[in-house]
Amino acid sequence: MSLDEIQLGTERLLLRAPTVSDADALRAIVADPRVALTTASIPHPYPDSGVLEFIERVRALAGPDRRNFAITVSPSGSLIGMVGFVSSDREAELAYMLSPEQWGRGYATEAAREVVRFVFGSTRVSAVTARAMTANPASENVLRRAGFTCEGEDDVELPIRGAVCRTSFWRIEREHHDPPIWATGRSDRQT
Ligand SMILES: CC(C)(COP(=O)(O)OP(=O)(O)OC[C@H]1O[C@@H](n2cnc3c(N)ncnc32)[C@H](O)[C@@H]1OP(=O)(O)O)[C@@H](O)C(=O)NCCC(=O)NCCS
Secondary structure, three states: OOHHHOOEEOOOEEEEOOOHHHHHHHHHHHOOHHHHOOOOOOOOOOOOOHHHHHHHHHHHHOEOOEEEEEEEEOOOOOEEEEEEEEEOOOEEEEEEEEOHHHOOOOHHHHHHHHHHHHHHHHOOOOEEEEEEEOOOHHHHHHHHHOOOEEEEEEEEEEHHHOEEEEEEEEEEEHHHOOOHHHHOOOOOOOO
């Protein structure tokens, strides 16, 4: 199956591999300090060539153990964010971001739930984990709504932020994952 054929459909969203034609929309999101500064991976200010390198990298690295999806709204196809995971033998870690213009509509929760479902369905990991800055309650709420449980918090040095950030650690075990609750009514376009 080709990279671009792996698409996940939810009630309102289509998650698909990013392409170079997404560069402008994606640049507008990652260059926004409201998005970058609460992440452990997006530099700020964002380098000019960064988005194309990012798209090329995630396409090159995509496989069973890691995948990044563009979050697009159906049926317009507008790109509103990214969601992805990287997994080891036992666990996968989830990450996501959304354009600030789209906050407050439940899109991140909908995308996170779908990727968790995809990870448990397509890998053998026993748990999906995630991290959030405790100063980022919106992200902690996404994880809570998506079924994650907070395991605790600690101070984490984030070189990209030049700071030590209080960070909460989240986890959902395979045996506690209950896809039918939120999968009801979704159109699964994974092929
Ligand atoms: C983290 C982030 C994705 C959260 O975005 P968000 O819009 O708050 O999250 P959701 O899309 O799940 O929307 C939830 C909000 O929509 C509301 N909502 C509306 N319709 C909804 C629906 N159908 N389902 C769920 N929530 C819905 C919820 O009540 C909630 O609003 P509230 O926070 O006022 O209670 C966003 O803040 C972001 O991109 N931040 C920058 C990047 C970042 O921090 N990423 C995470 C790094 S760990």
